[in-house]
Amino acid sequence: MFAKVVCLVLLCMVVVAFPPHAEAITCSQISASLAPCLGFLQGGALVPRCCYGVKSVVAAARTTTDRQSACRCLQAAAKSFRGINLGNAAALPGRCGANIPYKISPTTDCSKYI
Numbered sequence: 001m002f003a004k005v006v007c008l009v010l011l012c013m014v015v016v017a018f019p020p021h022a023e024a025i026t027c028s029q030i031s032a033s034l035a036p037c038l039g040f041l042q043g044g045a046l047v048p049r050c051c052y053g054v055k056s057v058v059a060a061a062r063t064t065t066d067r068q069s070a071c072r073c074l075q076a077a078a079k080s081f082r083g084i085n086l087g088n089a090a091a092l093p094g095r096c097g098a099n100i101p102y103k104i105s106p107t108t109d110c111s112k113y114i
Contacts, residue, residue, distance in 0.1 A: 027076070030073045030074065031073070031077065033054075033057050037050035042084060043083075046096075050092075050096065051095075054092060058098045058100060067100075071110035074108075075105070086105060089104040089105065090103045092104060
């Protein structure tokens with residue numbers, strides 16, 4: 001019985017010492033989260049679901065790598081979609097009450113943000 005308790009304690013210590021590594025945020029996750037924002041980005045109204053998506057992306061981008069990946073995904077999206085109002089894209093985080101350290105723009109240098 002004592003050996004089982006010791007094994008259980010050791011197992012718990014290993015799990016705490018080496019937590020599983022979370023997956024990095026992906027462009028497809030960002031795209032799905034921000035899909036409700038497309039209307040606003042093209043000059044329409046800002047809908048609550050958009051802000052929920054913005055805040056979920058900010059919350060998911062916990063590490064420097066995640067933040068830089070998210071920045072690159074947003075930058076690529078800003079370049080690829082036609083009809084995007086870049087002023088609305090830059091204003092989106094602030095309008096949703098989210099804080100990101102860069103402007104959503106095709107010219108943002110994502111490597112500068114940590």
